[in-house]
Amino acid sequence: MIIRKLYKFEASHIVRNCSSDRCKYSIHGHSFRVEVLLSADKLDDGQMVYDFGLMKGTVKDMLDGFDHASLYWEKEAPEYQKAIKSHSKRWVQLPSRPPPSSSRASSSSPSRPCSTRPSAPTAMRPPPCTP
Numbered sequence: 658m659i660i661r662k663l664y665k666f667e668a669s670h671i672v673r674n675c676s677s678d679r680c681k682y683s684i685h686g687h688s689f690r691v692e693v694l695l696s697a698d699k700l701d702d703g704q705m706v707y708d709f710g711l712m713k714g715t716v717k718d719m720l721d722g723f724d725h726a727s728l729y730w731e732k733e734a735p736e737y738q739k740a741i742k743s744h745s746k747r748w749v750q751l752p753s754r755p756p757p758s759s760s761r762a763s764s765s766s767p768s769r770p771c772s773t774r775p776s777a778p779t780a781m782r783p784p785p786c787t788p
């Protein structure tokens with residue numbers, strides 16, 4: 658048995674290694690969707706795979722930290738990080754960075770030059786600030 662819960666948030670970012678100059682040099686926003694799938698071999702005492710209400714203090718709150726936030730990679734230039742932090746109350750520093758464009762060149766897809774999907778939530782740090 659599998660149950661799903663869809664979360665949505667709006668956030669901005671810049672994608673330094675994108676093939677598109679628009680994404681590479683301009684801060685822009687997206688409507689992100691994160692779908693959480695939970696599976697179980699048997700139902701719990703409430704006859705549920707999982708009580709979605711229990712996700713409010715964990716998954717929902719963590720993903721809500723990305724809503725209306727500016728996302729940036731931790732290896733972004735210090736002056737860029739400083740500017741984001743000084744002009745946005747909500748920001749998330751992502752702990753890794755995509756491989757350099759030179760290593761992706763042979764496998765990149767021309768039909769979708771800029772990824773709009775965030776990394777898996779488990780790879781992200783909780784937001785450093787709240788509204």
Ligand SMILES: [Zn+2]
Nearest residue numbers: 672680771772
């Ligand atoms: Zn983008």
